[in-house]
Amino acid sequence: MERGAIPTDEIAGAVDVQATLESGQTYLWWRPDGTTYETDGASGGDAWYRTVVDGDVVEVRQTDAEIEWRSTTDADPLVRDLLGLRDDLYEIRAAATGDDLATAAWDAYDGLRIVRDPFFGCLISFICSAQMRVERIFAMQESLREHYGEPIEYDGETVHAFPEPAALAAATEDDLRDLKLGYRAPYVQRTAEMVASGELTERDIDGRAYELAREELTEFVGVGDKVADCVLLFSLGYLEAVPLDTWIRSAIEDHYPDCDRGNYADTSRAIRARLGPYAGYTQTYLFHYLRSGGDE
DNA sequence: CTCCAGGGAGCCT
DNA sequence: AGGCTCCATGGA
Numbered sequence: 103m104e105r106g107a108i109p110t111d112e113i114a115g116a117v118d119v120q121a122t123l124e125s126g127q128t129y130l131w132w133r134p135d136g137t138t139y140e141t142d143g144a145s146g147g148d149a150w151y152r153t154v155v156d157g158d159v160v161e162v163r164q165t166d167a168e169i170e171w172r173s174t175t176d177a178d179p180l181v182r183d184l185l186g187l188r189d190d191l192y193e194i195r196a197a198a199t200g201d202d203l204a205t206a207a208w209d210a211y212d213g214l215r216i217v218r219d220p221f222f223g224c225l226i227s228f229i230c231s232a233q234m235r236v237e238r239i240f241a242m243q244e245s246l247r248e249h250y251g252e253p254i255e256y257d258g259e260t261v262h263a264f265p266e267p268a269a270l271a272a273a274t275e276d277d278l279r280d281l282k283l284g285y286r287a288p289y290v291q292r293t294a295e296m297v298a299s300g301e302l303t304e305r306d307i308d309g310r311a312y313e314l315a316r317e318e319l320t321e322f323v324g325v326g327d328k329v330a331d332c333v334l335l336f337s338l339g340y341l342e343a344v345p346l347d348t349w350i351r352s353a354i355e356d357h358y359p360d361c362d363r364g365n366y367a368d369t370s371r372a373i374r375a376r377l378g379p380y381a382g383y384t385q386t387y388l389f390h391y392l393r394s395g396g397d398e
Numbered sequence: 399c400t401c402c403a404g405g406g407a408g409c410c411t
Numbered sequence: 412a413g414g415c416t417c418c419a420t421g422g423a
Contacts, residue, residue, distance in 0.1 A: 126404065232405040238421075239404080284419030289406080326406050347404035365413075389404070 103257060106178050107168040108187065115191025118213030119164040122185055123151050125390035126236045127336050128217045129227040129243045130264060134161065139240065154263035155180060155220055159256045174256060186215030194341070199378040200388075203357050207384070207391035214390065216383055217336055221304040222297055223264040224337035229289050229324040231332070236393075245281045246270070270294035289324025296322060308338050313367070315340065327366040335382040344373050344385045349392050 110117055123131045124139045133139070134152045150163045150172075158175040162185070171181050182188055195208060219227075223243075230242045243264070250269040251262035270278075271294040278287035296302045302322060307315045312334065319330035328347055334340035344350065346366060354361050354373060361372035374381040 228404080229406095231403095233403055233418085234405090234420080235403050235422080279419080282420065285406090285417085286419080320406095324406065328405060332404075345404065348402095349404065393404085 103172055103174065104176055105170075105172050106176070107165075107170045108178065108181065110164075110167050110169065113169075113187050113191075114189070114193070115195070116213030117164065117169060117185070117187065117215065118211060119151065119162060119169065119185065120147055120149070121211045121214035121390065122217060125211070125214055125386065126393065127332075127386055127389075128219050128224075129231075129239050130219050130223045132240070132244065139237070152261070153184070154251075154254065154261060155184070157252070157254065157263060159254055159261050160184070172257075174254070183218050186217055189215055189341075191215065194380045194383050197378050197380055198384050199376065200384050201357055203353065203391075204377070204384050204388060206396065207387040210391050210394075210396050211387055214387060216339075216341060216386060218339055219337045220264070221308075221333070221337050222267055222294075224333050225293065225297075225322065225325070225329075226264075226270065226290055228329045228332040228336075229293060229322075230283060230286050231329070232286060232324070242281070242283060249281060265294075267294045267298035271298040286324060292323040293325065304338075312340055312342055316343070327370070331370075331382075335386070341380045341382045342374055343382045344370055344377070345382075346370060346373075347389070349389050350385055353388055353392060 131151045131153045133149050148163055148165060150161050152161045158173055160177045160180060161172045162181055163170050171177050198204065227239060227243050231239050246265055247262040250265035254261045254263060270290060273291055275288045275291055278290055283290060307318050315334055316327060316330045319325055319333055320327060328345050331343040331345040335343040346369060358373060358376055361369060361376055363369045363372055377384045
C-alpha cells in the first residue's frame with residue numbers, strides 16, 4: 103500500500119472533502135468504516151472515503167492541512183483529478199454571477215468541488231438516480247458493486263470495484279430487478295450493453311461541444327437531458343452543465359423565474375447565462391444547500 | 399392510506 | 412416539439 107498527502111495550501115481555493123463527496127454529486131465513493139452519509143453527516147469531517155478506479159483502490163481523508171491518501175498505486179495525480187483539486191476555486195467563484203441565494207450556498211459550503219467520476223460508473227449511477235432518494239442511490243451502487251464488481255484484495259479485506267460494462271451487460275433485467283433497481287433495471291442493462299459493445303462510449307462524447315455532447319448522451323437508454331448533464335458535469339468536466347432536477351427547478355421558480363422557458367434546452371441556456379461560465383458549480387452548491395435545508 | 403424522490407420511455411396530438 | 416401516463420421501491 104502506498105501513502106501520500108497533498109498539502110491543502112497547494113490547492114487554489116478551499117477544499118472540503120466531506121462536502122465534495124457527500125453532496126449527492128457522486129455515488130462511487132463510500133466510507134469504509136461503515137458509517138453512512140446523511141445520518142452521520144456531521145461526523146464525516148475527518149472520515150476516510152474509498153473508491154476504486156481502473157482496478158486501484160483509492161482512499162482519502164482530510165486533516166487540518168492535508169488531503170491524506172492511501173492506495174494500491176501512487177494516487178497523487180488521481181486524487182487531484184477525482185476531487186477537482188485542479189480547479190481554481192478562486193477564479194470559479196469570482197466568475198459566478200448568481201443572487202443572494204447562490205452567494206449563501208457558496209458561503210455555506212466553501213471548498214465543495216466538482217468531482218470527476220469515471221465515466222461508466224457515473225453514467226450508471228445517475229441512470230439509477232431517477233425518482234430515487236440520495237440515500238438509496240448509494241445503496242443501489244453498493245449492491246451493484248457487491249454483486250457484479252471485480253474483487254480486489256486490499257489491506258486484508260476484499261474490496262469490490264464498480265462493475266465493468268460487460269458484467270452489467272451480461273446481467274438480465276430480472277437479475278437487476280432483484281437488486282431493487284425497479285424500472286431502471288432494463289435501462290442499466292441496455293446502456294451497459296451499448297458501452298460494452300462499443301456502440302456508444304465515452305470517446306464519442308468527451309470533447310464535443312457541450313450541447314452536442316448532451317444530445318449524444320441521451321442516446322443511452324435511461325438517459326435524458328438531466329442525467330446527461332450530470333454525466334457531463336460530474337464525470338467529463340463540463341463545468342457549464344446545469345442538471346435541471348427538481349431542486350434547481352424549484353430554485354428557478356422561486357429565484358430566477360424569467361429563466362423558465364418551458365423546455366429543457368432553452369431553460370438550460372437561460373440559467374447558464376444567469377449563473378456564468380461555471381454554472382454547474384453554482385448549481386451543485388445550490389443543490390447541496392437547498393437539500394440540506396439552508397434556504398429555511 | 400397517500401405522496402414523493404437528483405426522470406425517462408412510449409405514445410399521443 | 413409539447414403533453415400525458417406509466418414505471419419500482421421504500422420512507423415519511
